[in-house]
Amino acid sequence: MATLEERIAAAQVDTAELRARARVDDALWATVSANITNGEGQLETIADFGFCHPADIDACLHSLRSSLERARVGLLYDLCRGVCGLPPAMITTGDADVVQHDENLVPENSAKRRKVSHYLDPVMDGSFVMMDAADYDRYVTELQTRFGEIDDDNVPTREQLSGLKSRVDAGEVPYVDLSVFTANQRERLKSVRMSVWGLDEDGEAKRRVVSRCLPYLEWTVNFRVYSLGMIMLGCGKHADFLKYSDMIGKLYRTYPQYWPQVLAADENMRVGRLSRYKQTSNNWGDAYVKAATDSAYWLEKVDRVVFQLANAGAGAPSKESVAKPKGESRSREICFGYQNGRCEASVCPNGRRHPTQFAQNEAGPVKDERPVSRLTTAANSAVTDCLGGLRNPHLSTRYLPHGIIKFKKLRESFERILEGRPQVVDAILSAEDPLADSVVRCAVEEGRMAILRVAGGCSSDLLPTHECSPVRGRLLQLLVSYSGDWDSDVPRWYTDGCPVGLEVPIPVKGVFPTEATGLEPDSDCSLSFIDGSSDLSGYSNYESVEDNPDAVISLLREEESKGFCTFYESLSDVQKAVDGKPLVLTKVAIVPKAGTVPQKYRLICDARRNNLNRHVVVREHLVLPRVIDAVADVCHLMSASHGDHVNAMVIDFESAFRTLPLDRRELHYHVVKVKNYYVLFRCLIFGLKSSPVLWGRAAAQATRLAQLLYDSRDPDCGRIETFVDDPFIAVKAATVGLCRLLMCIPAFLWLCLGYRLSFPKRQVGFPLKWIGITIWTVREGVVVSLSAQKLATICGVVESVVDRRLSLMQTELRRLCGRLSWVGHVVPYFNAFTAGLWRRLSLAEKLQQAWVPAKDLYDDLR
Known part of the structure; x- marks a missing residue:
């Protein structure tokens, strides 16, 4: 018998002759070569193909399209093995005498096989080997030993478990289509075989396409069967799959009318994304746990999809869908017989209009203002077109269901901090400057650590992120990512500076409604740029500034001490600070604040006179709350079943616009001149068209995050309304002490994030004044007065x-x-x-x- 070296040497010849005998053409041979070499080389000799492991050839054969191709490649493989001195590996080329006379010898490859499309996935070709009945009985026995007696309908069948095991053993994602991988498998197969054929209009029998959306209850039953199969194979624990099933159940209960969208997200997760969570050190059960907790995925694939579909279905009928009448129509004529009594019927028998019908029908198509399902009780008169957050943020948080669940841990941490330090609650509700108290400062630092611990992060996230803003952008980013909030731009603004729509466009995130017009800068007007050589001897501001320059300088110096602006004595110094760009000067005025002793002023920059506002592009407009919204919130809390104590608080964000730093590329548009000084603003200014929208998005996000804390406890324990920088907070609790604690929760969160609050303007308890209107409660309801x-x-x-x-x-x-x-x-x-x-x-x-x-x-x- 030839040695191995001799056989290898004899097989170092081209496969062309044998391929011709087996009728394997060049295209089929290229496919086989690419499959076996994984696209990294070629099978050049008989030895390369003949010495391949039979398991690899078996996998290659299953990847081919037709039985004829598999037969020819199998024949070629055994021809090559014969040249290599190896016995045939294929059943069809084995020794006929052995098969005829030895009836007890059953080749290994003759095991029963089942189609993947029948038991696992209807869109996949191929087959899998059935496990032995004894092995299947052993798996079932072990399952019953662990969990007790289980209904047979909930236990995977031998075919189902075999197919699932084949995927797990091959290292593939154990995906199954739950419309195929079902409980009571035999009944499903029977119904499919009896229903897939039918007669067409010509009486010919044709196969029907069976397609349906799997109901949620059926999904839960089938997923239970699947999870038991994975447990039987040792691929996870019961709690792992239960956590994933609970997540799907929560989404279904939140969006029952959008179950097809939830089902699509589930299938997308189990088909392709699940493998991302599978590490070599863990099993598929751990991967399902990580999939269930990936809030960013569910937010993208479910919440946002539902939001878009709800908006698409809540608008007015399109103009194209309203057919215009063609030619003369009698139904557009008026029946004058109705006026003199000759036509007394309610509907004209001649098809003409009665005068009372004219006004009704001329109204045209009515806008469908139905609110999004399950999102509104107090806002039935408004169409929810955006995420919002300033007006009725308790409706906005319904789009953040994962945030409501996750913020429970943060709210409990805040409550422990405040309950352990009653003086912190007293300071927030009554002290002139709570942060002057070391106990309050320690509590705020502990609150920041709680955010870091709950949302995940490092110690550097606790530090201020911009020299011109007290808000801690990275800490805010942790909460935004943790809650799944849509507006991911706001935290970045507090770190890198915000655009104002001049040099850098303002991104739209669906927070506020978009404008239909004014989306392009006005090309008919120009900006007056200046540099170090410009003559500004005749430049002046408004009379209020020119008549009282010292007050303006004092006001600006106070702004500089807070890091909001910088003084320069020459134009060249300002240009160096803005990277040499030409400058645009903005005229300023001061307006006295009512009721302030000593007199205080508000600085206004006129960005309209120098045409800046005509070049600003703003695609959104604010949606602010109304007094009736605050009244509705208080009435709702008063009617809630839990607790007897309702209270409210009003507090302002201090220097609201100024907390947003500017993008460095926008700085050269924010320069004012007062006396001989040039002042460069490094934050938002009053008077620029985009400033209210930019701050509005920041305030809306801060309000949404605070409302999430209330919703994580009870949707009826607290409501917030924020008018620009003026939040109205109403709460209800069983005791006065708990009521006071709940009022502090939003303010405590904002202090932890770095927002400054104007405590001297704070009002606690009814009656209180909000946006110029006094509100108080009586037994019968709420009273407002001007x-x-x-x-x-x-x-x-x-x-x-x-x-x-x-x-x-x-x-x-x-x-x-x-x-x-x-x-x-x-x-x-x-x-x-x-x-x-x-x-x-x-x-x-x-x-x-x-x-x-x-x-x-x-x-x-x-």
Whole structure:
């Protein structure tokens, strides 16, 4: 017999002759070569192919498309093995005498096989080997030993367990289609065989396509069978698969009308993404646990998809869907016989319109303003088009279900901190400056450590992130990622600076509604750039600044001490600070703050006069709360079944706009000149068109995170409304002490994140004033009132038009409309009369009328 070296040497010849005898063409041979070499080489000689392991050849054969191709490649393999001095490996080329006379000899490859498409995945070809009945009985016995007697319908069949084992042994993802991998498998196969064939319109038998959406209850039963199969194979614990099943169940209960979307996300996870969580040191059960806790994935594949679908279904019918009438139609004519009594029927027998029907039908298509399912109780009159957060944030948090669950740990940590230090609660609710107390500062640091511990992070995340802002951007980023909040840009703004829509566009995240117009800068106006050689001898600000420059300098120096701006004495120094870019100067004015002793001022930058606002691109507009929203929140809490104590607090964000630092590329647009000084602002300024939206997104996110803390405890324990920088917080609890603690929770979170709060302006307990309106509670409900001074101002303007027939300037009319609309928040009856004034104001702006005649306003104001 030839030695191994001699056989190898004899087989170092090309396979062309044997391939011709086995009828394996070049294309099929290339496929086989690529499969066996994994695309990294070629099978050049008979030895390369003949000495391959039979298991590798078996896998290669199963990858081929047709039985004929498998037969030819198998024949070639045994021909090559014969040249190599090896016995045939294929059943079809074995010794016929052995098969005929030795009936007890059963070749290994003759084991029963089942199709993958019948038991595991209907879109996959191939087959798997059935395990021995004895092995299957052993698996079942071990399962019953661990869990007791189990219903046969819940135990995987021998075919199901064999197919699952084949995938696990091959190192593949153990995915099964739960519409195929079902309980009571035999009944399913029987129904499929009896229903997949049917007669078409010509009476011919044709196979039908069977496709359906698996119901949730059926999914849970089938996943239970699957999980038991994985447990039988030692691929995980019962708790691992139960955690994943519970996650799907929570999504179903949150979005019952969107189960197909949840099912699609589940299949996508189990088909391809599950392998990312599988490490060599753990099993598939651990991978399922990690998959269940990947909130970013479920947010992307379920929450956002549901949100988009809900918005798409809540809008008005498109214009294309409303068919226009063609030609003459009798239904558009009026039945005059109805007027004189000749036609008395409610519906005209001639098809014409009765006068009472005219107004009803001419209204046109009505906008469908149905709110998103399961998201609204107090906002049935509004369409939810965006994430929001300033108005009714308790509706916004419904889009963050994972955040509600996860924030429970953070809220419990905060409550332990505050319960252990009652003086911290007292300081937040009554002290002039709580952070002056070392106990409060220690509590805030402990709260930051709690955020770090719960959300995960390192010690560097606790540090301030920008020299011009007190907000800790990286700590905020941890909470945003932990909660699944959509607006991932805001934390980045506190770290790298925010764009203002001039040099850098403002990204849209679906927080506020988008504008339909004004999305491009005005190309008809230009900006006046200056540099070190510009002559500014004639430059001046508004009279309020020129008449009181020392007050302005003092105000700006105070801003500089907080890191919001920097003083320079020459233009060249400013240009160096902005990387040599040309500058745009902005005129400033000061407005006295009402009721301040000594007198304080607010600095206003006029970005309209220098055309900056005409170049700013803002694609969103704010949605602010109304007084009626706060009233609805208090009424809702009063009607809640738990607790007897309802209380509220109002507190301001201090230097709200100033906490947002600017992107360095936007700095050269933020320069003002006062006396001989040049002041470079490094944060948002009042007067730029994009500033309210930018701060609004930051405030909305801070409000959403605070509302999540309430929702993690009880949706009816607290509500927040934030009007720009003025949060209104209402809570309900069983005891006064718990009520006080709950009021502190949002403020404590904001202090931990670095936001500054204006504690001297804080109001605790009813009655309190919010956005100019006083609110207090009585046994019957909530009472709101307007100040007599503001009512007198409005009445004075109205009387000047009605009694003295004085015309109004366009600016005065706009101010009056705004005040009346503000009154309409409390007395909705006013809105009926304000609509006509707004319409007349719009016409005046269109016609560029500086004055509006009294006769055009008399009827609405009378």
